[in-house]
Amino acid sequence: MAAAETGPAAWGGTDLNARFAGAMGQLLGPDFPRDLGLAVSGGGDSMAMLHLARAWARPMGVQLWVVTVDHGLRAESAAEAAMVARECADLGLPHCTLRWQDRDGTGNLQAAAREARLRLISGWRGRVRHVCFAHTEDDQAETVLMRLARGSGVEGLSGMRPARRVADVPKAPVPAGEGVPPRAATGDTGWTLLRPLLGTTRAELRHYAKVLHIPFVDDPSNDDPGYDRVKARQALASLAPLGLDARRLSATAEAMARARLALEVRAREAARAIVRYEAMHLIFDRDGLAALDADTALRLFAAALQWTTGAAYRPRLASLERTLDEALAGRSATLMGCQVTVTKTRLHIAREPRAVAGLEQDASCTEPRWDNRWAFSGPIPAGATVCALGAEGLAQIERPAALPAAVLHAMPAIWQGKTVISVPGLWGLPIHAEPVPKPQDFPFAD
Numbered sequence: 001m002a003a004a005e006t007g008p009a010a011w012g013g014t015d016l017n018a019r020f021a022g023a024m025g026q027l028l029g030p031d032f033p034r035d036l037g038l039a040v041s042g043g044g045d046s047m048a049m050l051h052l053a054r055a056w057a058r059p060m061g062v063q064l065w066v067v068t069v070d071h072g073l074r075a076e077s078a079a080e081a082a083m084v085a086r087e088c089a090d091l092g093l094p095h096c097t098l099r100w101q102d103r104d105g106t107g108n109l110q111a112a113a114r115e116a117r118l119r120l121i122s123g124w125r126g127r128v129r130h131v132c133f134a135h136t137e138d139d140q141a142e143t144v145l146m147r148l149a150r151g152s153g154v155e156g157l158s159g160m161r162p163a164r165r166v167a168d169v170p171k172a173p174v175p176a177g178e179g180v181p182p183r184a185a186t187g188d189t190g191w192t193l194l195r196p197l198l199g200t201t202r203a204e205l206r207h208y209a210k211v212l213h214i215p216f217v218d219d220p221s222n223d224d225p226g227y228d229r230v231k232a233r234q235a236l237a238s239l240a241p242l243g244l245d246a247r248r249l250s251a252t253a254e255a256m257a258r259a260r261l262a263l264e265v266r267a268r269e270a271a272r273a274i275v276r277y278e279a280m281h282l283i284f285d286r287d288g289l290a291a292l293d294a295d296t297a298l299r300l301f302a303a304a305l306q307w308t309t310g311a312a313y314r315p316r317l318a319s320l321e322r323t324l325d326e327a328l329a330g331r332s333a334t335l336m337g338c339q340v341t342v343t344k345t346r347l348h349i350a351r352e353p354r355a356v357a358g359l360e361q362d363a364s365c366t367e368p369r370w371d372n373r374w375a376f377s378g379p380i381p382a383g384a385t386v387c388a389l390g391a392e393g394l395a396q397i398e399r400p401a402a403l404p405a406a407v408l409h410a411m412p413a414i415w416q417g418k419t420v421i422s423v424p425g426l427w428g429l430p431i432h433a434e435p436v437p438k439p440q441d442f443p444f445a446d
Contacts, residue, residue, distance in 0.1 A: 016200065016208055020052040023196035027163055028130065035181060037131035037191075038066045039121065040088075042080040046134040047087070047216040048205040049197060053132060054091055065128055065181045066095040069117045072103075073221075080217050087215060088179075096179030098124055110227065118193075118312075123172030125191055126181030135160055135195045138202040141246035142232040144253050149232075153317050154295070155302075158260045159253030164193045167310060167437060169372065189436050201246065264444070267299045271444035275300065279403055279426055280374075280411055280433055282308065282442065284347040290328050298324060303443040304349040309337045310373055310437070332406065341406045348403075351410035353388060360387040363414045369436065374412050376424060378431035381416055389413040393420045397427045 024032075038053055040046040050066065057064050066088050068081045081097040088095035098120040103112065121131060140159045147156035167190045197205070209216050224230055236246060274288030282304045289297055301324050302314040314320065315336045323335040332341045337355040341348040356371050363384040366375040370386050389397075389411045397420055399408065414422040414431055424433035 016048075016204060017052060017055055019200065020049075020196055021056050023162075023199065024056055027194050027196060032060055032062055033130055035063045035065060035128045037121070037125055037128040037181075038064055039117070039131055039133050040066050040068055040084050041134075041219075042068065042084045042217045043134075043219060044206045044209050044216040045136055045197065045202060047084070047214050048209045049132060049134040050084075050087065050091070050093075051209075051212065051214055054093065064093050065125075065179070066093050067121060067124055067131075067179070068095065068097045069100065069120055070097055071100045071113050071116065073109075073113070074219075076217070083215055083217065094179040094181075096124060096175060096177070098175060110229075115312075118166055119169045119172045122166070122168045122191070123174045124180060127184040128181045128191065129188065130192045130194055132194045132196055134197055134205075136197050136200055136202045136205065137250045138233070138236075138246045140198050140253055141236060141249035142229050144249045145232045145236060146228055151317055153298075154256050154259050154263060155299070155314065156317070157253065158256035159250070160195060160198065161257070162195050162198055164195075166191050166193050166312070198250070263295055263299060267296050267303070268444040270296050271300055271442070275304070275442070275444070277439035277442070279400070279407075280424070280435070281348060281350040281407060284349070286328070286342065286345055286347045289347060300444060301327075305336045305338050307437065307442050308349050308351060309355075311336060339406050339410060341404045343404060348407045350407040351388075353390070353406070353409040356388045356410050356412075357390075358387075360385050362386075363431075370412055373435050375434045375436075376412075376414065376431055377434065378422075378424075379429055380414065380431060381421070383416065384421065385415050386412050387415060389420065389423060392418075393423075396420045397423060400426055 036053070036057065038046075038050060040050050053064060056062075066084070068084045070077045070081045072078075085095045085097065100113070100116045100120065103116070125131065144157055144159050147159075150156070168188075206216075208214075221227065222230065222233075225234065236244075236249075239245070270288075270292055274285040274292075276283055284300075284304070289300070292300070298317075298320055302320055305311070306314055315323075319335060323333045323340060326333045327340050327342050327347055330342050332339070334340065334352050337352050339348075339350050339352040341350065351371065359371055361368075361370055363376050363386040364380045369375050374386075376386060388409065390409055391405075393413050393415070394405060394408055399405075403426075408423075411423055411426075412433060413420050414424070414429065420428065422428035422431040424431045
């Protein structure tokens with residue numbers, strides 16, 4: 001009896017392993033990758049994921065690579081990263097610690113930490129094309145509740161996706177030493193963030209870790225009410241008696257995700273008719289956009305802003321609605337580092353000139369890309385540089401009649417000293433500009 005009470009069936013270990021395997025099959029099967037990354041912070045969720053992934057990967061013939069990002073925000077963080085390294089050594093898994101060293105102290109700290117984590121992993125991943133994160137059902141519920149408070153629509157209320165494409169950041173530092181995967185044989189431009197534990201609760205993972213005596217740490221900031229996520233966690237505990245618990249909110253996210261997929265199909269069909277890529281930016285047919293239902297128009301508009309800037313997230317719904325209303329009323333506007341320029345028949349989405357002001361680099365350099373997006377090829381003279389065309393450059397070229405000055409000002413131009421020698425694809429030397437993501441990677445393009 002005692003063995004039955006303390007064995008795998010009693011604490012759910014077998015069930016968790018089976019559920020993890022099922023989630024990985026849905027995310028990656030049937031052709032599993034040779035290499036798989038795990039982002040492990042040292043907390044209970046990620047340490048449980050480490051052991052679940054090892055049990056799954058061995059019979060599948062998948063090589064695991066473990067990475068810990070030390071944000072350096074607490075005195076204990078280095079010791080926690082070392083704890084993860086020791087556990088990986090005991091499990092026979094390669095491990096690497098990446099340290100956030102370029103923090104400038106401005107902006108939203110948690111948002112900056114998330115961006116730094118993705119940037120550092122981009123530089124580390126090498127040939128690894130999938131990296132698992134230990135986001136749980138509780139994290140999903142908290143995310144939905146926070147987005148509900150911000151007035152999000154279907155997109156936001158669909159929560160975190162089980163799989164999310166992440167574009168590589170060209171300026172990401174490439175670490176050296178143990179635990180760094182080999183470089184990719186062929187150049188790829190991004191990786192996929194996987195969340196195999198969205199159907200698993202935090203309590204289940206903590207119980208799993210405690211029963212198996214898996215070491216983990218509790219970050220004290222997880223109880224700091226100064227953070228919105230902690231407030232959402234505390235609010236969920238109060239709302240649970242009304243039936244609004246983590247499971248219900250996660251189910252709502254799943255329902256919204258199904259609705260989002262249907263809406264994306266509709267948006268893709270609309271994009272074929274009214275959006276095109278021309279002269280290094282996206283152009284909407286103004287009447288065609290105005291004729292769409294509101295959700296489809298907002299969806300396409302947000303996707304165009306994200307494509308133009310390379311941003312991972314769309315702007316808040318209220319800002320998006322306000323800017324689109326202004327554009328459809330004939331008023332040009334700016335949002336999210338983009339200039340939305342309206343003409344009689346068109347709506348141009350291009351970079352905001354001040355967002356790229358002062359960006360200058362060697363025109364023949366492909367890494368880092370200019371504005372994290374553009375690389376150039378062709379007859380580039382030695383010593384040529386690339387920076388925004390601006391008013392000074394516009395005065396030197398034959399201006400294309402169909403393009404507003406506001407669009408041209410932010411375009412990358414090739415300069416020889418103070419002289420413009422090319423606006424790629426438009427004027428001057430036949431230099432080609434290659435964007436990442438590519439035009440066909442616009443979210444709703446074929």
